[in-house]
Amino acid sequence: MTQSTVAEVIRAQVDSLTKSERKIAKLLLEDYPVSGLAGIPTIAEAAGVSAPTIVRFVTKLGFKNIAEMREQLQNEISTRLASPLERLGPIEDHAPITLLGSSEAELLDAVTRSFVSVNPNELEQFLQYLCDLDREIIPIGGRISHVLAQHLSWSLQVLRPKVRVARSSPGERINLLLDVDDRSVVVAFDYRRYSPDTIRFVEVAKAEGATVLLVTDPYLSPAAKNADVVLTSAISSSGVFDALTPSFALVEALLSLIAKRLGGPATDRVAKYEKLTVRILENDRNIIGSYRGQG
DSSP states (O other), rough: OOOOOOHHHHHGGGGGGHHHHHHHHHHHHHHTTGGGSSHHHHHHHHOOHHHHHHHHHHTTTTSSSHHHHHHHHHHHHHHTTTTTTOOOOOOOOHHHHHHHHHHHHHHHHHHHHHHHTHHHHHHHHHHHHTTOOOOEEEOOOOTTTHHHHHHHHHHHHSSSSSSOOOOSSSSHHHHHHOOOOTTTTEEEEEESOOHHHHHHHHHHHHTOOOOEEEEOOOOOOOOGOOOOOOEEEOOSSSSSSSOOOOHHHHHHHHHHHHHHHOOHHHHHHHHHHHHHHHHHHHHHHHHHHHHHHOO
């Protein structure tokens, strides 16, 4: 089993932390992982707590001392910056079906770890925002993670109104930001080798009053600093690229929960969608038939 990141450990225990410990947790997660590399006096002053509270907090997380926690954070930074080339490794002399089975087990484990790590309170907040029909939902992703934003957007459009995906064009994103306000909900997908464009969009949208929901990896995108709610999913893979399978599974689960929670309005909208689909396809068939007749 892959070792948990410091952020995962903090987020898993957040509900059991004292008021002072939550101040430390908030500080560490807002500028993760850099803020955790400072010394005890610096962290204590920034969080507004005593040095002994920092020591107790670190011990509560399962570390012997802050030096051990800093070592873990430094390892995470190296992992975050690792190139796909470093994961190529030697060619394995195994049958494709054997390698396929190994990948299956690895991906299933990653999906399981992602679902287990979900904090019930954060999940509930996600659902409340995405099911609020008075709010506009704006999914956004990076060069690769845009497929997650697009999938969420397309599916949500069938279940509820007021959903617009943020496309990759800078001009389109600026146009989208024109209407962002305190009724807007940005759902950002951002994973290691993080997207500066996504991070900047989140920062500007937050300044305009938007609520930000972030789905990221266990190492936490810098966008977490401006996020109101964060969900993480595993990305570990023996392949060259990080796996988005766990994130897709999380999105699918969210969509299922949203459909159930919306109930009647979602059912009515899907029914209307089906009727429109039949009408459009029928029209397409008539057009194609007319062209064939002319031929």
